[in-house]
Amino acid sequence: MFLFIIKYFGFLKHVPGLPHVFDGLLRLYTLLFNFHLLEAIDEIEAELITWENVTTSLHKYGGLQFNYNGKELGHIHSNGLLDMPFSRSKKQQLMQQDKRVKDHHTFINSGWISVYMSSPADIVLAIALFKISYQKLRDRDLCLTQ
Known part of the structure; x- marks a missing residue:
């Protein structure tokens, strides 16, 4: 459903507030039908906010964004979709190392990656990816500074 919406209604992301409404609906759906995924997102957040100079914010297209000194490390949508920027070479390396790391769902020819989290084991992968970026x-x- 998420990919269908992004593909055919992605232009609506530019309507102020609409991405956050959509992400809120995703969160409600996840709460009702995939509760452990919200727990996984909470666990990732609990770990990352202990890191020096890491803060959270709302991502402009919905989801929870993690920042280091104001620069985005990555973000997680409420359906468990993790998106992160890397260099293209690092992206290729990560995709070869772990098949759960995929091309970004929209920006395929970039350094961005996507991970569709679906199990508790994906928490370890998500934290490891954030650690690389951090x-x-x-x-x-x-x-x-030196």
Whole structure:
């Protein structure tokens, strides 16, 4: 259903507030039919907010966004879809290492990846991916300050 909506009604993401309404409906659906997924998202959030300079915000197209010093690490939609930016080479490496890492559901020819979380085992993968992104941004900041 999510991919159908994105494909045929994706232009509506530019209507102010509509992506957040849609994500809220996704959250309600997930609450009713896939509750463990919301628990997984909460567990990921609980881990990431313990990291130095990591904050959360609403993603502009719906979902929970994680930021390091104001720069997006990635975001999770309420249906468990994790989206993260990487370089194209890192994306290829990650996709070869783990088949759960896929091309981004919209930006296929970019460095963005998508992971469709569906089980508790995906929590470990999500945190590992966030850690890669976090380390890269943190190391870059350390180099700039030295």
